[in-house]
Amino acid sequence: MARAIDFKFTPEQQERFNLILDETKRIHPDLMIDDVSKERIKVLIAHTVIHGDLPLKKKEEEKEEEVFNEIKD
DSSP states (O other), rough: OOOOOOOOOHHHHHHHHHHHHHHHHHHHHHGGGSSHHHHHHHHHHHHHHHHSSOOOOOOOGGGGGOOOOOEEE
């Protein structure tokens, strides 16, 4: 039997996690088909609760760089 993961949430984070998990179960029951799927969903929700749901930022290296080409006659 799988052990429950302790995400060490604050009370507010735990409440938000529970709300999102309950809503996920209600709207997407097909995602909760087995123990592995359930744990995966819980980890994804926990990540969002802990780190927020902001879009990912591009890394400095991935940003577009301006390139200048010298034209010689």
